[in-house]
Amino acid sequence: MTERIQVKTDKARISEYISNFEKGNLQVPAFQRDFVWTNDKKIELFDSIKKGYPIGSVLLWNPYFSDESEYDKFGKDALGYYETPKRNNNSFYILDGFQRLSTLIGCLINPERAKIKGINRDDEKWFKEFNIIYNLKDESFEINRSKNFDSLNYFQVPIYRLVDGKEFFYFQKQLTLFEDESEVKLLIERYEEMSLVFQNYEIPNINIHGGSVSEAIDIFQRLNSMGAPITTDWVVSARAFGKDQSFILGDQIDNLLELQLSKYNFENVKRMVILQCITNSFDGVYFDQYSKNSHKKLENLVDREDFIDVTKKTFVSIEKAVKFLFEYVYVLDSKLLPYPNQLIFITDFFNKVENPTSEQLEKLKDWFWVTTYSNYFTIYNLSKQRKAYEHFQKFILGTSETPLYFDRQNEVFESLEFPTKIDMGSVRAKALALFMLGYQNDFMKLDSEVVNGYKNFKLFDGKSNVSENAVLVIDKITFPIDKRNRDICKIIKKEDSGKFFISNEYCQLDIIEKIFGSNNQLERRRIKIIEKEEEFFRKYNIKQTNF
Numbered sequence: 149m150t151e152r153i154q155v156k157t158d159k160a161r162i163s164e165y166i167s168n169f170e171k172g173n174l175q176v177p178a179f180q181r182d183f184v185w186t187n188d189k190k191i192e193l194f195d196s197i198k199k200g201y202p203i204g205s206v207l208l209w210n211p212y213f214s215d216e217s218e219y220d221k222f223g224k225d226a227l228g229y230y231e232t233p234k235r236n237n238n239s240f241y242i243l244d245g246f247q248r249l250s251t252l253i254g255c256l257i258n259p260e261r262a263k264i265k266g267i268n269r270d271d272e273k274w275f276k277e278f279n280i281i282y283n284l285k286d287e288s289f290e291i292n293r294s295k296n297f298d299s300l301n302y303f304q305v306p307i308y309r310l311v312d313g314k315e316f317f318y319f320q321k322q323l324t325l326f327e328d329e330s331e332v333k334l335l336i337e338r339y340e341e342m343s344l345v346f347q348n349y350e351i352p353n354i355n356i357h358g359g360s361v362s363e364a365i366d367i368f369q370r371l372n373s374m375g376a377p378i379t380t381d382w383v384v385s386a387r388a389f390g391k392d393q394s395f396i397l398g399d400q401i402d403n404l405l406e407l408q409l410s411k412y413n414f415e416n417v418k419r420m421v422i423l424q425c426i427t428n429s430f431d432g433v434y435f436d437q438y439s440k441n442s443h444k445k446l447e448n449l450v451d452r453e454d455f456i457d458v459t460k461k462t463f464v465s466i467e468k469a470v471k472f473l474f475e476y477v478y479v480l481d482s483k484l485l486p487y488p489n490q491l492i493f494i495t496d497f498f499n500k501v502e503n504p505t506s507e508q509l510e511k512l513k514d515w516f517w518v519t520t521y522s523n524y525f526t527i528y529n530l531s532k533q534r535k536a537y538e539h540f541q542k543f544i545l546g547t548s549e550t551p552l553y554f555d556r557q558n559e560v561f562e563s564l565e566f567p568t569k570i571d572m573g574s575v576r577a578k579a580l581a582l583f584m585l586g587y588q589n590d591f592m593k594l595d596s597e598v599v600n601g602y603k604n605f606k607l608f609d610g611k612s613n614v615s616e617n618a619v620l621v622i623d624k625i626t627f628p629i630d631k632r633n634r635d636i637c638k639i640i641k642k643e644d645s646g647k648f649f650i651s652n653e654y655c656q657l658d659i660i661e662k663i664f665g666s667n668n669q670l671e672r673r674r675i676k677i678i679e680k681e682e683e684f685f686r687k688y689n690i691k692q693t694n695f
Contacts, residue, residue: 208353603623
């Protein structure tokens with residue numbers, strides 16, 4: 149930490165935060181992500197203030213940049229959908245508390261007064277996010293769904309009026325038209341009471357003076373070590389700031405998940421896995437650079453000159469890896485992915501092999517099936533996982549024929565026993581699900597342009613969720629599945645029943661015959677699946693145990 153950096157604690161009333169914003173003293177750093185709070189979170193915030201509950205402190209930073217242009221690059225242009233006024237030497241940037249201060253400024257600043265001061269508002273976004281009123285009859289906060297205040301009742305008050313003394317005068321004047329004096333008195337008392345709550349409520353703040361972005365973040369992390377978790381992508385975005393103003397890691401990950409990976413039903417893959425893919429792209433296996441309780445090594449990678457370029461390239465490779473998983477090995481949804489390490493390793497492959505040959509892709513496919521069935525990523529200790537990764541690198545570089553590492557000569561990989569049910573929490577069960585999907589397609593490559601995903605049916609409704617009762621069907625645009633139809637015989641073609649391990653005569657049986665013969669049918673189907681899976685194992689020299 150440099151000598152000039154100082155940390156001071158203080159507190160301020162809500163009205164002071166508003167005043168500071170109007171003077172340009174409250175700014176937003178460009179690396180802050182967008183406003184994401186739901187209406188429930190906003191209402192909960194105001195309800196806490198009303199009850200006098202603490203809402204936590206905010207962390208503000210008054211940076212020292214030697215170059216004035218750095219300040220211009222550092223600021224974001226809006227808070228609570230009001231334009232941020234021009235910064236000055238006393239300006240503080242919000243490091244922590246952005247969602248809370250956005251809500252308070254957005255809801256409580258008087259738009260007419262702001263307009264007079266030249267602070268413009270994005271009306272469309274404001275009415276969508278910050279149009280909150282206080283119901284004086286029910287004494288509750290509500291969302292105003294209208295894009296104006298014309299339809300409000302006399303007892304519904306936009307909450308920004310509660311923090312403005314002049315508005316109280318106008319409210320009293322409005323009520324003079326009413327004859328029910330007791331109601332008028334009650335509403336005025338409640339209005340005044342709520343105004344005093346807002347006027348007197350104080351929010352503690354921690355102010356950092358001077359220092360670099362890294363130092364400010366370091367302080368933030370230490371202060372916050374006992375509080376809400378700080379996301380790694382937030383810290384990395386902050387540390388990467390200044391390298392490329394358009395690059396905000398959190399937004400980039402959002403775009404990757406929502407725009408690119410959602411095409412393959414991978415939008416819910418954990419952000420941590422995306423970060424591990426990035427970390428792994430910097431010359432070394434990710435678990436040597438990243439531990440569960442420390443993000444330091446990843447954050448230190450941000451200081452590299454090539455961080456943004458490598459990260460952008462990795463995003464492209466992640467999409468290629470997900471597409472490979474979808475088309476070649478039937479991982480039609482992220483919840484079917486047996487191991488996150490498989491995505492990380494395959495991303496590394498596409499990072500280093502721009503135009504793989506069909507032979508390389510076939511070997512990568514074989515590697516996937518063996519690692520899935522053999523519990524590859526759990527049978528090895530950390531030291532052997534490093535060796536497995538090094539061996540994978542040799543395959544990428546063309547110095548090894550196979551990406552598979554095996555430390556015991558003259559032995560074979562082994563699979564666990566047939567799973568009792570298709571359970572997405574079990575790697576063995578996922579392996580069976582992928583096998584069923586692949587088998588119905590003769591293990592041929594899928595076209596992701598015409599495949600939506602898969603649907604899970606039961607051969608016998610009302611029967612338990614045993615593996616042999618599960619029928620997984622690839623959902624194709626060319627042969628769409630009617631989601632309302634639960635009769636598997638009306639979903640698959642009769643001539644394809646064998647691809648689903650269903651006997652030819654099954655669909656000929658009437659309901660009574662199916663019910664009384666269900667146990668026999670399921671047992672026969674179980675034996676059939678096991679028989680075909682064993683044939684599959686022989687192809688990959690895998691031994692199945694505990695039959």
